[in-house]
Amino acid sequence: MKIVVVGYALTSKKIKSFLQPKLEGIARNKGILFVAIDQTKPLSDQGPFDIVLHKLSGKEWQHVLEDYRQTHPDVTVLDPPDAIQHVYNRQSMLEDVADLNLSDAYGKVGVPRQLVIKKDPSSIPDAVNSAGLRLPLVAKPLVAKSHELSLAYDQYSLKKLEPPLVLQEFINHGGVLFKVYIVGEAIKVVRRFSLPDVSKPELLKNAGVFRFPRVSCAAATADEADLDPSVAELPPRPLLEKLARELRRRLGLRLFNLDIIREHGSADKYYVIDINYFPGYGKMPEYEHIFTDFLLSLARSK
């Protein structure tokens, strides 16, 4: 059996959460060898690799990978740097979902209405008014690496925000979010607790902008919770498969997840609110076999 050599360039945090002993053991049994890339040495002097798996920040690494792809077209880079940059920006990340305008018998998938504010916080109230955005609004840094999010209840307090940012209409979704992990053609969905709905009386009673923590992290799993079925019911599988297939193609990514919410009170109106490249796969059910089978399929398709 030909050994599939996977070079990886990951942060120590990601190595700890992703390259778990169970994954390496299952990989070895399937003929896959994970080899750490030495970031202090030229990438071309290392390997040879069948696949390069990476998630590092910085322009330097991006250039190293782009040069490597030119000189090693036979090596699969997961995923291409330019495709990754596209989803690191909270404006461009959702453009493909909006353009897709997916609507079929299983439901409709869109994105919340949003507005990009590049600078001048004093201009925000008028800009929100002109765009006709409905309060409350979620304020998110334009660059997706930052997770400092806020919820704004009135437009005048928006002046306190610090551009560049995206202002996104808050969609009531019953306090449950669907994290859709994608590995090539494989899809796994988990439920996470999310921000609670904001009622009209609450909106009228509250004023200001409030920072909130990472409410939907793995510790906020809702998979075992006793939830209202209409809120907790997973999005239809055929809808997710069509959405994932289209986004794989349009985004040029094989390793990403989608954060999806369903409008509370609607049976079939979904919104993609976030896309992460190479997310926390260590928390994806059955990720070891899913991931290693994907790597084998890549190696065989060359």
Ligand SMILES: Nc1ncnc2c1ncn2[C@@H]1O[C@H](COP(=O)(O)OP(=O)(O)OP(=O)(O)O)[C@@H](O)[C@H]1O
């Ligand atoms: N438009 C929205 N409507 C309703 N809730 C939202 C919206 N956008 C974000 N949220 C809430 O804020 C949380 C974080 O949003 P988002 O995923 O965009 O930011 P993030 O910093 O990437 O978070 P994470 O890294 O945890 O995914 C979501 O899990 C959800 O609870």
Ligand SMILES: O=P(O)(O)O[C@H]1[C@H](O)[C@H](O)[C@H](OP(=O)(O)O)[C@@H](OP(=O)(O)O)[C@@H]1O
């Ligand atoms: O708890 P979750 O799975 O929601 O948190 C993820 C987070 O959304 C990001 O995907 C992190 O990946 P990075 O952005 O690369 O840090 C994951 O970190 P990881 O070290 O577990 O891969 C979080 O788990």
